[in-house]
Amino acid sequence: DAKTTQPTSMDCAEGRAANLPCNHSTISGNEYVYWYRQIHSQGPQYIIHGLKNNETNEMASLIITEDRKSSTLILPHATLRDTAVYYCIVRVARGGATNKLIFGTGTLLAVQP
Amino acid sequence: NAGVMQNPRHLVRRRGQEARLRCSPMKGHSHVYWYRQLPEEGLKFMVYLQKENIIDESGMPKERFSAEFPKEGPSILRIQQVVRGDSAAYFCASSPTVGLAGHNEQFFGPGTRLTVL
Numbered sequence: 001d002a003k004t005t006q007p008t009s010m011d012c013a014e015g016r017a018a019n020l021p022c023n024h025s026t027i028s029g030n031e032y033v034y035w036y037r038q039i040h041s042q043g044p045q046y047i048i049h050g051l052k053n054n055e056t057n058e059m060a061s062l063i064i065t066e067d068r069k070s071s072t073l074i075l076p077h078a079t080l081r082d083t084a085v086y087y088c089i090v091r092v093a094r095g096g097a098t099n100k101l102i103f104g105t106g107t108l109l110a111v112q113p
Numbered sequence: 114n115a116g117v118m119q120n121p122r123h124l125v126r127r128r129g130q131e132a133r134l135r136c137s138p139m140k141g142h143s144h145v146y147w148y149r150q151l152p153e154e155g156l157k158f159m160v161y162l163q164k165e166n167i168i169d170e171s172g173m174p175k176e177r178f179s180a181e182f183p184k185e186g187p188s189i190l191r192i193q194q195v196v197r198g199d200s201a202a203y204f205c206a207s208s209p210t211v212g213l214a215g216h217n218e219q220f221f222g223p224g225t226r227l228t229v230l
Contacts, residue, residue: 043117043204043221044156099208100146100158100169101219 004088009108012082018075020107022088025069030092033064035073036101037084044087044103047073078111085109115140117207117222125228126195134190134225138207145188146206146219147180156204162188195229202226 005023012018024033035047048055048062050071055062061074075082085106118137126132138145147159149172161169162182173180177195182188192199206219 038156041202041224043206043224044219045221046218049218099144099219100161100172101148101156101206102158103148103156105155 004090004104006086006088006104006107008105009110011110011112012075012078014080014111014113015077018078018082018109018111020073020075020086020088020109021070022073023070024088024090027068027090028092031090032092033062033068033071034089034091034101035060035062036087036089036103038087038106039081039084047086075109078109080111080113083109083111117205117220119203119205119222119225121225122223123226123228125230127230128196129194132192132195132199132227132229134192134203134205134227136188136190136205136207136222138188138205139209139220142207142209142220144208144210145182146208147188147190148204148206150202150204150224152201159190192227195227197229200227200229 032049032051034049036044037047038044048057048060050062050064052064052068064071085108087103087106089101117139120135143164145162148156149159150156158172160173160180165184177193179191202224204221204224206221208219
């Protein structure tokens with residue numbers, strides 16, 4: 001699975017959009033970009049995933065650059081409850097012989113009141 | 114539909130005792146994963162199981178750790194002769210059978226916090 005690089009931490013004002021970047025310059029053609037988050041002391045939570053097109057769901061939007069070497073997770077209106085560690089994970093969809101997720105260090109997003 | 118359930122939520126053991134962590138996947142899910150999160154560290158994959166089969170145990174320590182997912186009942190992560198370094202949060206996740214599209218979202222449980230005294 002491709003390695004990802006994320007900033008260690010970010011701040012965002014409540015009500016504003018939070019834009020979390022992720023670099024994955026070694027991504028392969030059959031690898032998807034997944035985002036999970038972990039609110040303090042809880043289990044990780046799936047947010048969104050994409051291959052090459054931009055994706056949107058009720059939680060967030062995912063913008064993937066045309067060359068697929070980087071992506072941005074957008075929380076359109078951050079709330080205090082969005083304070084969490086956000087993980088960007090790159091992997092093949094079917095996972096081959098295994099479906100394991102490889103978590104990096106993630107980005108700690110602190111939403112400020 | 115209940116989510117992934119783990120019990121106990123907190124477990125305290127003395128060095129040398131055994132720890133048994135249980136995970137009940139979401140209804141209809143046949144894939145179970147165990148991850149460990151040491152204090153102040155990220156999540157690390159341990160093992161991936163389907164019913165009655167271990168598919169990938171590349172993240173399991175070579176000794177004292179074992180996992181099973183029987184035909185009936187929850188998945189069990191067993192740690193024998195626990196040491197202080199085993200103190201961590203252990204998360205279980207489950208997913209349905211991977212569909213044609215290939216995507217399999219993993220749903221995580223609340224975790225078991227193991228403390229070894």
